[in-house]
Amino acid sequence: MPLSSIPENPIYENQVTFVEISENGISTVRSFSKPNQLKELKNKYSLAEHLKSGDKIILSDGGVSVTKISALKRISFGVPIGINTATPDDLKAIPGIGEQLAIRIINFRDDKGEFQNLDELDNVEGIGKKKLKAIKKLTYLD
Numbered sequence: 579m580p581l582s583s584i585p586e587n588p589i590y591e592n593q594v595t596f597v598e599i600s601e602n603g604i605s606t607v608r609s610f611s612k613p614n615q616l617k618e619l620k621n622k623y624s625l626a627e628h629l630k631s632g633d634k635i636i637l638s639d640g641g642v643s644v645t646k647i648s649a650l651k652r653i654s655f656g657v658p659i660g661i662n663t664a665t666p667d668d669l670k671a672i673p674g675i676g677e678q679l680a681i682r683i684i685n686f687r688d689d690k691g692e693f694q695n696l697d698e699l700d701n702v703e704g705i706g707k708k709k710l711k712a713i714k715k716l717t718y719l720d
């Protein structure tokens with residue numbers, strides 16, 4: 579997906595929440611635009627935690643767990659990647675970030691602590707103003 583087609587603040591502008599539900603190896607991503615729909619989903623699966631865009635509910639014989647939708651799927655749905663909890667694979671899903679840059683971002687975060695501001699990414703070797711602008715469209719502070 580070209581970066582120019584991704585809105586400035588994806589998911590938060592239109593308040594759509596994307597949640598993937600996986601049962602017996604079959605996954606479905608559903609979109610929710612009303613808070614009561616998410617509340618019904620939480621009640622249906624007896625979830626205590628807050629559901630947010632990009633969450634994945636896994637139903638198995640052992641119960642119910644909540645993880646994250648894969649980074650590639652999140653980006654395709656316009657769900658930004660949390661820069662402070664992103665794994666190298668999450669970061670590599672962002673156009674313009676390869677394996678080495680993902681490792682440098684993680685190392686920077688490990689050395690300096692969590693990012694307090696997305697502009698701090700400019701301090702990572704290999705990220706200039708142009709790349710930073712593109713990355714900011716697909717990430718958020720978490």
